[in-house]
Amino acid sequence: SAVISQKPSRDICQRGTSLTIQCQVDSQVTMMFWYRQQPGQSLTLIATANQGSEATYESGFVIDKFPISRPNLTFSTLTVSNMSPEDSSIYLCSVEGQLGDTQYFGPGTRLTVL
Amino acid sequence: DAKTTQPTSMDCAEGRAANLPCNHSTISGNEYVYWYRQIHSQGPQYIIHGLKNNETNEMASLIITEDRKSSTLILPHATLRDTAVYYCIVRSPSGSARQLTFGSGTQLTVLP
Numbered sequence: 001s002a003v004i005s006q007k008p009s010r011d012i013c014q015r016g017t018s019l020t021i022q023c024q025v026d027s028q029v030t031m032m033f034w035y036r037q038q039p040g041q042s043l044t045l046i047a048t049a050n051q052g053s054e055a056t057y058e059s060g061f062v063i064d065k066f067p068i069s070r071p072n073l074t075f076s077t078l079t080v081s082n083m084s085p086e087d088s089s090i091y092l093c094s095v096e097g098q099l100g101d102t103q104y105f106g107p108g109t110r111l112t113v114l
Numbered sequence: 115d116a117k118t119t120q121p122t123s124m125d126c127a128e129g130r131a132a133n134l135p136c137n138h139s140t141i142s143g144n145e146y147v148y149w150y151r152q153i154h155s156q157g158p159q160y161i162i163h164g165l166k167n168n169e170t171n172e173m174a175s176l177i178i179t180e181d182r183k184s185s186t187l188i189l190p191h192a193t194l195r196d197t198a199v200y201y202c203i204v205r206s207p208s209g210s211a212r213q214l215t216f217g218s219g220t221q222l223t224v225l226p
Contacts, residue, residue: 001160033213042201043158043216092157094214101207102148103214105157 002027002095004106012112013083020079021109023093028073031096033103034066038089046091049076083113117141117204123221126196132189134220136202139183145206147178148214149187151198151222158201158216161187192224 003026013019023032034046046066047055055068069077080087094105119137126132138147148163162169162176164185169176175188189196201219 004157042218043214045213045215048213090155094157101146102160102163104160107157108155110155 002029002097002104004093004095004104006091006093006106006109008109009107010110010112012114014114015084017083018079018081019083019111020077021091021093021111023076023078023106025074025095027098029095029098030073032070032076033094033096034068034076034078035092035094035105036089037092037108043092046078080111083111085113087111088113117215118202118217120200120202120217120220122218123223125223125225126189126192128194128224128226129191132192132196132222132224134187134189134200134202134222135184136187137184138202138204141182141204142206145204147176147182147185148203148205149174149176150201150203150214150216151196152201152219153195153198161200163205192222194224194226196222197224198222 005024007022032049035043036046037043045058046061047057049055049068049070051070051073067079090108090110092108094103146163146165149161150158152158162174164176178185199219199221201216203214
C-alpha cells in the first residue's frame with residue numbers, strides 16, 4: 001500500500017478566496033484521483049490526474065473551478081477557486097496501487113467556507 | 115448510477131461476526147467486487163476485493179455467490195473500532211471504468 005499525506009488537514013476560508021490542497025505520496029504512482037465528500041454524503045470523483053497530461057474531469061466539475069497540477073509521480077495539487085459555502089466539503093486524494101488493482105486514500109482535507 | 119445496493123445501516127454486537135450484504139445484479143464478467151470502509155471523516159480504507167472466488171485476508175472475508183449477483187463481507191470478530199460506513203463497489207480492472215464509484219454504503223455500528 002501507499003502512504004499518502006495531505007496538506008492542510010483542515011482550513012476555514014472566506015467566500016471568494018481560493019485554497020490549494022497538496023497531496024504527497026511516498027512512492028511513484030501513475031494515477032492519482034481527487035474526490036469530494038460533501039457533508040453527510042458519499043464520495044464523488046472530481047478528476048483523474050496523470051503525470052504529464054491534463055487532468056480528466058468528471059461531469060459537473062470544470063478546470064476553472066478545480067485546477068489540478070501533477071508535476072511529478074509523487075505529488076499533486078487541487079485548487080478550489082472562488083469558493084462559496086457550497087464548496088464546504090472534505091477533499092480527498094487517492095492513488096492507484098502499483099498492481100493497478102486498487103486505490104489508497106489520503107486522510108482528507110476538511111474545508112469550511114464562510 | 116450506483117451499481118450496488120446495500121442496507122443503509124446495521125448493528126452488530128462486539129465480538130460477534132458482522133455480515134454485510136451487497137447486491138450487484140448487473141455486474142459484468144470482468145468486474146471485481148471491492149469493499150472499503152470509512153471511519154468517521156477519515157479517508158476510505160481498502161478492505162478486500164474479489165472476482166468470483168471467496169477471498170480472505172487479515173481484515174475480513176469476502177463471499178461472492180456463484181452467479182456473482184451478490185456478495186457478503188464478513189468481519190469475523192467485530193470490535194468497536196469497526197464502527198464505520200462500509201462501501202461495496204463494483205469496478206472494472208481497466209480503462210476509464212477502473213475508477214471507484216461510491217454509493218451510499220452501510221453504516222455499521224458495533225455495540226458493546
